[in-house]
Amino acid sequence: MTADYINICLADDDEDDRLFFTDAFDELKINTRVSTFNDGVELMDYLNHSDSVLPNVLFLDLNMPKKNGVECLLEIKKNERLNDIAIAIYSTSSSEEHIEETFINGANIYIKKPSDFENLKKILSEVVTINWQYHTSGLNKDNFLMRL
Amino acid sequence: MKYIPLHKSPLFLKIIFIVSVAIIFFIGGITFKHITVLKKSSAWVSNSYEVNIELECLISYIKDAETGQRGYLLSKDESFLTPYNNSKKLVKQSFKRVSILTANSRTQQSNLKKLLYFINKKQNYLSKTLYLHELGMYDEKTFKNNLIIEKKTMDSIRLKIEDMISTQKTLLQNRQQDYEATMNYTPLLIYLTLIVTLILITIAFIKMNRDLVLLRKTINTLSVANEANNLAEIVGGFGSWHLNLETNQYTFSDNEYRLIGCDPQSFEATRATFLKFVHPDDLEFVKQNTSNILNDNDLPPFTYRIIRKDNEIRYFRSLGRIVNIASGNKTFIGTTSDVTEEVYAKNLVEERNRELESSNKELTAFNYIASHDLQEPLRKIEIFMSRLVSKDYANLSPAGQQYVASIQSSANRMRVLIKDLLHFSRINKAEKIFEEADLNYLLETAKHELAPTIEEKKALIESNELPTLNVIPFQIQQLFINLISNSLKYSKENSSPTIKINCEMIDAHEAEILPDNNIKYYKITFKDNGIGFEQEYATKIFILFNRLHNKNEYQGTGIGLAICQKIVENHKGFIVAKGELNVGSTFTVYLPAE
Numbered sequence: 001m002t003a004d005y006i007n008i009c010l011a012d013d014d015e016d017d018r019l020f021f022t023d024a025f026d027e028l029k030i031n032t033r034v035s036t037f038n039d040g041v042e043l044m045d046y047l048n049h050s051d052s053v054l055p056n057v058l059f060l061d062l063n064m065p066k067k068n069g070v071e072c073l074l075e076i077k078k079n080e081r082l083n084d085i086a087i088a089i090y091s092t093s094s095s096e097e098h099i100e101e102t103f104i105n106g107a108n109i110y111i112k113k114p115s116d117f118e119n120l121k122k123i124l125s126e127v128v129t130i131n132w133q134y135h136t137s138g139l140n141k142d143n144f145l146m147r148l
Numbered sequence: 149m150k151y152i153p154l155h156k157s158p159l160f161l162k163i164i165f166i167v168s169v170a171i172i173f174f175i176g177g178i179t180f181k182h183i184t185v186l187k188k189s190s191a192w193v194s195n196s197y198e199v200n201i202e203l204e205c206l207i208s209y210i211k212d213a214e215t216g217q218r219g220y221l222l223s224k225d226e227s228f229l230t231p232y233n234n235s236k237k238l239v240k241q242s243f244k245r246v247s248i249l250t251a252n253s254r255t256q257q258s259n260l261k262k263l264l265y266f267i268n269k270k271q272n273y274l275s276k277t278l279y280l281h282e283l284g285m286y287d288e289k290t291f292k293n294n295l296i297i298e299k300k301t302m303d304s305i306r307l308k309i310e311d312m313i314s315t316q317k318t319l320l321q322n323r324q325q326d327y328e329a330t331m332n333y334t335p336l337l338i339y340l341t342l343i344v345t346l347i348l349i350t351i352a353f354i355k356m357n358r359d360l361v362l363l364r365k366t367i368n369t370l371s372v373a374n375e376a377n378n379l380a381e382i383v384g385g386f387g388s389w390h391l392n393l394e395t396n397q398y399t400f401s402d403n404e405y406r407l408i409g410c411d412p413q414s415f416e417a418t419r420a421t422f423l424k425f426v427h428p429d430d431l432e433f434v435k436q437n438t439s440n441i442l443n444d445n446d447l448p449p450f451t452y453r454i455i456r457k458d459n460e461i462r463y464f465r466s467l468g469r470i471v472n473i474a475s476g477n478k479t480f481i482g483t484t485s486d487v488t489e490e491v492y493a494k495n496l497v498e499e500r501n502r503e504l505e506s507s508n509k510e511l512t513a514f515n516y517i518a519s520h521d522l523q524e525p526l527r528k529i530e531i532f533m534s535r536l537v538s539k540d541y542a543n544l545s546p547a548g549q550q551y552v553a554s555i556q557s558s559a560n561r562m563r564v565l566i567k568d569l570l571h572f573s574r575i576n577k578a579e580k581i582f583e584e585a586d587l588n589y590l591l592e593t594a595k596h597e598l599a600p601t602i603e604e605k606k607a608l609i610e611s612n613e614l615p616t617l618n619v620i621p622f623q624i625q626q627l628f629i630n631l632i633s634n635s636l637k638y639s640k641e642n643s644s645p646t647i648k649i650n651c652e653m654i655d656a657h658e659a660e661i662l663p664d665n666n667i668k669y670y671k672i673t674f675k676d677n678g679i680g681f682e683q684e685y686a687t688k689i690f691i692l693f694n695r696l697h698n699k700n701e702y703q704g705t706g707i708g709l710a711i712c713q714k715i716v717e718n719h720k721g722f723i724v725a726k727g728e729l730n731v732g733s734t735f736t737v738y739l740p741a742e
Contacts, residue, residue, distance in 0.1 A: 016528055114531075
């Protein structure tokens, strides 16, 4: 892993959302490398492979077939090698239960998928440039949900 | 019912019986003693007579001896000497008899001794005179002297005997007096004790009679109570049983038999015969529950199934406990009731509850669909539109650009609709946690939330002091937000909106809409100077999706006021609207003060 670019992963079963995601990073002039996965199983296979490059930030959709976002989150937090990865929940839902559950299980931030492309770009650039060390130490339930 | 006098009287009657028997024995004893005394007394009388006769005999024998001696002295006839010679033996015999007869009297014995002396003296002189006469060698003087002594001695004897007779008489008299004294007071004693016995027996009789009357009354009351109980058992569908703890015998009431479909008292009442009717699946359970009743003194209620004689399955509930009955014995009393209908009704309610629960779950699932699945495609439409606008807007024809704007506005409208709908269902679903909250604070946060709009419209919101109430805080805040934003939304275009919030406490009967009771309510009014509405729509506006205006004129989903109504209902309150077209509208919220 070189320090030249930021490594980003996204696990989302929705093809359109994956497209918006990669398009947004293409348009943002940030030096990033984005890998996408179609579901939780694919993501975990990649992460558990000892040769794979671990992402700096992992975006997790909640509602996925085979293995959903919460299951992935639990698995990652249990794994010593993986539990330092910053995890951003990336979901359509903004229900209290989902926010609460992922917060308790150790996610770093909760992003509600925006309905405007410009908004999406803004959010993503913000998330990617967060100083995670600083953010994690001051994490509480109020700043967990990302607001712009 | 009074039982106490009844079960105490046997003791009383026993005491009376014992006392009576003792008295009768006493009287018997006294009578026996008296008869003995009487017998003795007559013995004394005859003894006295015998003594007297014997004494007379004695003196006559001595006289015979004297007469014989005198006759011989005068006539020299030997035949006169026979009584004289006989008299010695007869006197001795007679004296002995007297001595025996008077053996128990010391006075008489001493008298007898003196008498014996005189008799001996007399006899000596008689024989001495006779002897001198035989010899013929006595002078006239001596002879005469002897005769004088004889006479004197004879007098002494006579005196002594008279004395003895009189002594005997006195003795008899004394004894007679003693006897009479005894005889005098005993009849009185017997009479008195008899009277006492009679009184006691009379009291016992009265007591027994009274007990009998009481007993008859009690039996009467009991049989009425019994009949009433039987009737109650039939009407109430329950039976009773009791277990005599001394004899270990069960008794079942008539209805207990009817409950299991049998004729009353048609079989012997035992635990085993009853258990035969219990449903095989519940048998162990029933056995377990009833095995310990004697130790626990209590049978807590439990429900089980039985199979009636006609094979119908019924649900029974039994319970019982030890009671102390009047006689001081303990009895275990239990009741059995047929609770089949109750159990069925309960099952029905449970089933309904399950149905409700499942339909609630369906609603939750619907909610999830609304919150997630419906928003998903909408978001896609919006994001693609935003991409289209940012990338290819310039390439579109003016008509195309118009269409894009319309699509965007429709999508936006749908987003608001979904959001409001979700809000509405969450008001229903969310946990209703009531806590003390200052309504002034809630109003301030509501105003804070609406600050941009308030500022934009230059609105003026006035309010007086609001109370602190036990409410669901976020809901009341939502209520305030919805009411204020409603007023802001329907404000007149050319004047700045004014909202006056007023609060006062009223009695329930002061407002028509409130129930007719004594509860106090807070009446909170929101009065604005907006476009108002016609009064005929005053109730319609609270119905979900109901709007009075075209959506092009005023933005809105028709959900806001429906949410208000829901919130107020959650707080057991009421909300009414009053409107006047082009003047303004007033929303009044009533919240219970307690």
